[in-house]
Amino acid sequence: MSKALLYDATICIGCKQCEQGCATENNLPYSDSIAAEEKQSEHKFTAVLTRGDKFMRRLCMNCQDPACASACPVAALRKTAAGPVIYEEGRCMGCRYCMLACPFNVPRYEWNKLFPRVRKCTMCPNRVAAGKQTACAEICPTGATKFGERDELINEAQQRIRDNPGQYVKHIYGLNEVGGTSVLLLSGVPFDQFGYSADVPTEPMPLLTSRVLSKVPDVVMLGGVLLGGIWWITNRRDDVAAAEDCEKNSAFEDKKRGQDENGKA
Amino acid sequence: MAKPRFGFWSVILWIVMVLGGYSLILRFARGLGASTNMTDEFPWGLWIGFKLFAVALAGGGFTIAAVVHIFNLKRYRPVLRPMILTAFLGYSAFICSLIIDLGRPYRIWHPVVMWNDHSVMFEIAWCVMLYTTVLALEFAPAVLERLGWQRALVWLRGVMIPVVILGVILSTLHQSSLGSLYLIVPGKLYPLWYSPLEPVFFFVSALCAGLAMTVFESWHSRKAFGKQLEQSLLTSLGRVLAVALSFYLALRFVDMVHRGVFHLLLLPRTETYLFLLEIALLLIPTLLLFQRRIHQNPTALYFCSVLTLLGFVTNRMNVAITGMEASSGTYYFPKWTELAITLSLVAGAFAIFWLAVKYLPVFPPAHETHLAQSARVAAPSAAASPAVPELTHAGS
Known part of the structure; x- marks a missing residue:
């Protein structure tokens, strides 16, 4: 043509x-x-x-x-x-x-x-x-x-x-x-x-x-899920650690109340 | 002792700025032909090389944002702000030089409405727009703290994680896409540099350049203000840099083996010499940084960071200029006006960085570093609120 x-x-x-x-x-x-x-x-x-x-x-x-x-x-x-x-x-x-x-x-x-x-x-x-x-x-x-x-x-x-x-x-x-x-x-x-x-x-x-x-959309999708997941794991670990810390050390209790509740949730 | 040094540098700064200003006027009054040595045969010159390098320096921004916010390695939090600021200035310099380099800069917004998703340049345009916004948001806490705008700070903390994730993805795409630009010129870029892995090289080298830039800035910040990062942190950065550089060099080596281009190193050509210079500038700091007496010594560490940065300047200039010369059939050396504008952009970025370090909580003040350490031990989750180190906050 x-x-x-x-x-x-x-x-x-x-x-x-x-x-x-x-x-x-x-x-x-x-x-x-x-x-x-x-x-x-x-x-x-x-x-x-x-x-x-x-x-x-x-x-x-x-x-x-x-x-x-x-x-x-x-x-x-x-x-x-x-x-x-x-x-x-x-x-x-x-x-x-x-x-x-x-x-x-x-x-x-x-x-x-x-x-x-x-x-x-x-x-x-x-x-x-x-x-x-x-x-x-x-x-x-x-x-x-x-x-x-x-x-x-x-x-x-x-x-x-x-x-x-x-x-x-x-x-x-x-x-x-x-x-x-x-x-x-x-x-x-x-x-x-x-x-x-x-x-x-x-x-x-x-x-x-x-x-x-052509791989750009894949990078956006997979990268987003992966990074979000890693963030969720690392910060969850933190929350748990903070909760345990609170139980051990009552001196910090006031300061940590927020995280403590998160940890239990 | 610091004063005469500062006087000397400010004189240099002014000279560069005046020459740059004149060149800028020449460029916009007389056009690219009068202000550059670019030709039809050599349409991309020094400014492209500079852009590639400015963005590479910004590589530290997304690395450290991911390390601190996503991987939650709080130890590196003090590095966050200098890196984000560097990245922001790197991107700003990129945009400035783009405005100067574009034939019709007033159409810089065209990619927003005129799409071509097959174009690497289109991807770059979008990444630059979005990631510069992300960097502004990531650095905003430092400004907001200074202004004392608590509500804006709280709001920013709320959106920081998605912003950081977006930023990491955008800069991964952007760093690599600058390498992808050169995928379409297999017959033009000299084989020592042309590689299908170019996007990967650009991405990994941006990580290295960003780390080196942090060490470099911390050293200068100590000289100028007595503000710097802890030595143990710098040592860690030096170690990470050694590994990152090794990985980068190994990648280049493996790629050259697979492409079978080692015989080119026997040719007595400009490309060979500049390639060897580039590799030497990267290999020497790599070998040095693995040694304890180097990465524990601030000056030696600084020296290594300078070599690394020079190595990547050479790399980007080699890709943009040296490697493209032979196929173009011409000889290109930037006109003095091109150099003056580039230098004044660099000087401008340094000046803004200097002002930011002076007036904003960028580096942790020296006496608070210990305080920060004890605060970290006492309250492991305190730093989970993104981008706002309590230590600097407490100090102001």
């Missing part, structure tokens, strides 16, 4: 029109000097990297089960059913845990603003909701970035690798990485040459913390 992007680096000609389209869609500045910046930033949500005659896009992977969304304490980041991982800036308090949690180091921050926002590619949620392609896919002149149903794009990517085994690294990046992403990559050279880590886990990142968080 969910939408995705398939980027095939072997078809990419490095024209950077996707950068241009992204900037227009997101009201970001774009110029020759920004085009030369080969990294994502608070004013550039996607970047085309160039290594000789090889290219690679960087953008938010829009994970199926995103670490950023699970990390965000106020649910400002959210995975939508349609695919995009969106950001509601009105909720964000700026803890930047999403930036730490993201396995691909995607979220950027407006460090030099007094009321900063987290910035990242959100896979054009408005366009997707309206049944359109993302801006980068629409503008791409070669079809290197293709928009479609995730399942269909996976089939197509597998087909391309089967048809031209010599041309591709036998791996669809994003198929299983961190439980799958809505951006799928094909490349002729190993992905880690462009900073896509080869050793990200294949299980969704949020599992790492949810395993622990």
